[in-house]
Amino acid sequence: MNPDRFDRLVQIRRHIHAHPETARKEFGTTAFIAEQLTAAGLAPQIFPGGTGLYCDIGDGRGPLVALRADIDALPVADEKEVPYRSTQPGTCHACGHDVHTTIMLGVALELAQAPEAIEGRARFIFQPAEEAVPSGAHDAIAAGVLKDVAVIYALHCDPAGEVGRVGIRTGPITSSLTAFDIQITQPPAGTAPGAHPADLVMVMAKLITDLPTALQNALPPGAAMVASAVFGTVNSVPGPDGRPERVTSLGTVRSLSREAWAAVPELFERLASAIVSPYGVTFNADFNQVAPAVTNDPDAMRVFDAAVTSALEPGARYETPQSLGGEDFAWYVESVPGGLARLGVRPRGRATAYDLHSGRFDVDEECIAVGVKLMRETLRLALTEYSAR
Structure with a gap:
């Protein structure tokens, strides 16, 4: 040049x-x-x-x-x-x-x-x-x-x-990219009389620890079906008594194939719900299929x-x-x-x-x-x- x-x-x-x-x-x-x-x-x-x-x-x-x-x-x-x-x-x-x-x-x-x-x-x-x-x-x-x-x-x-x-x-x-926005909250007041409120931060920590492996294991075998979940931010909102009443997390799932990308939202929500359900909390997730x-x-x-x-x-x-x-x-x-x-x-x-x-x-x-x-x-x-x- x-x-x-x-x-x-x-x-x-x-x-x-x-x-x-x-x-x-x-x-x-x-x-x-x-x-x-x-x-x-x-x-x-x-x-x-x-x-x-x-x-x-x-x-x-x-x-x-x-x-x-x-x-x-x-x-x-x-x-x-x-x-x-x-x-x-x-x-x-x-x-x-x-x-x-x-x-x-x-x-x-x-x-x-x-x-x-x-x-x-x-x-x-x-x-x-x-x-x-x-x-x-x-x-x-x-x-x-x-x-x-x-x-x-x-x-x-x-x-x-x-x-x-x-x-x-x-x-x-x-890779294909899926963004997620998840929220864990206490169940509505009065739904479990006498029950102790869950430690929402601990529940989110359990989800962060267990979900990536559960997601990978749930996909069909094969390198093209690899998906990697990364939790980017975690935030808690304290209630009147100082306990968190809501914990949120933003992150991404990266998939090596279009098939895995298409499967991520339903699979993520199902697996995450199963992980947090024993704690009696309310779980919600929103997904954005950013790009294949x-x-x-x-x-x-x-x-x-x-x-x-x-x-x-x-x-x-x-x-x-x-x-x-x-x-x-x-x-x-x-x-x-x-x-x-x-x-x-x-x-x-x-x-x-x-x-x-x-x-x-x-x-x-x-x-x-x-x-x-x-x-x-x-x-x-x-x-x-x-x-x-």
Whole structure:
């Protein structure tokens, strides 16, 4: 990549990183992206609500290939001591969305210089609220970004991968995600005369201890049916006598298959009710099926794989495992074929790196040049591949 162009993209990334905005508040980020695209002679379309946008490049002939980036930050304090440290207290780009955005913007700005070279159309989607529930993928799809799309691609930063390398996987690459909100309360007054009220904190502790194993054991055998329950927060509300009258917990269940994901709400509620019923408490649970697993289409991934080979250094490709992370790119590939790859961002020579969602997470900015080369080549190959269909 031309050094001046790379320096410009680094400055774009650092601007976005220093001015993070959380889900559905990305007004400044949206305006900044739109300004870059407009200055390049393009016509970005901002989504209803004012956050997120998309932009088409190329004429109406040939296939339409979409590239998607997410633009929101996390409610996590930036703990790094760098010149581009977040200027927003308690908010930072701890999941690499600033990098995803910069890469897709870099490809778009490059193509804007010669749009006639595209044999077909490219659609760049800058999606808000990936981290929210419900997520911004629903907003983008409702705005029509998948209309006429033949195939869609995305990247996600991978601190486990060294910069210059790209993780490829066909089939499920992330996990399905279910969010739960449970509440344990004392039974209505008078239902058990003379009975001592239950220790609701102890009952919740019993549930936290026993449910994950019970859930796993209740699923049919097979690695694809693995489900992992994680209790994220626990809160108690004291009554007039100081005893908790209500205990609540928020958490998630991550499943390796769609079948397990579909089974989780009914199975969770049945098992949890059985665990707490001996204590005579009232149990309620609400569930949100946040996203299925991102399932990479075989044909789409053949194009991605070929792009890694042709655009990057030998040995850049690695086979990446299915993760327990959730990703709302899944909703796009529920409707059209697509593929998600993992972009190595760990500096060369460093054995470890801070993980995603850490306030110390950062990237080797060389990954921006790698990502632009990869996505530019993926777009070129996909336009050729899907024009023949």
